[in-house]
Amino acid sequence: MSRIAKYPIEIPEGVQVKIEQEQIIVTGKLGNLTQFLVDDVKVDLIDNKISFSLVNSSDHSKAMIGTLRALISNMVVGVSKGFERKLLLIGVGFRASIQSNVIKLQLGFSHDVLYSLPEGISAQIPVPTEIIIKGIDKQAVGQVAAKIRSYRPPEPYKGKGVRYVDEKVVLKEAKKK
Known part of the structure; x- marks a missing residue:
């Protein structure tokens, strides 16, 4: 499992995150971005933090948890700072x-x-x-x-x-x- 995925993403002031069935939408002062989610990774929004966990322990899910965390982290930075x-x-x-x-x-x-x-x-x-x-x-x-x-x-x-x-x-x- 990815070590970076153990750390949740803190959502800064002025950024809204909405998790729907198959995608996550991040909206900030500079715009909004969407990312499709993978079935093997569970994404939770708790107390202005986005956390990630594995649904199963397949190689694909272990590979995707770190990738998905990095993509969503870049989305949060992008809509707030650019x-x-x-x-x-x-x-x-x-x-x-x-x-x-x-x-x-x-x-x-x-x-x-x-x-x-x-x-x-x-x-x-x-x-x-x-x-x-x-x-x-x-x-x-x-x-x-x-x-x-x-x-x-x-x-x-x-x-x-x-x-x-x-x-x-x-x-x-x-x-x-």
Whole structure:
């Protein structure tokens, strides 16, 4: 059994949780999220705490209890605080700009790369070489950041490309004569 699932999730002020038959709905100041529940895991709401227990001791239920606890914990954090991911554009002439719901990336190609943001995700560009992606769904924020990074991942010789702020790129040594 997962060790993380032993600890209940505390519900902060301003967040409402509703458990129905097959899903859990978490509502906060930033929005609401839903997650389908698994039959092998029992979810209880007692005194502003969400607790988890196994229905049976199968391998699937042992695997899903920790996963479900992490997903619901991310939902509670997302509707109360939100998630953000920062990207840096490293390279001569690499720039980004935003027009309504479309990010325009100039990444050294012969054409500009246009990426339209999905619903529920917003982006800010404080300087032309930095992109901040925000949203309430942790998985969606990470997926958008990974998609933008995939257009020009950092190359190993000069380090040019799109990278996360906390990412370390190990540069290879150039070819010697």
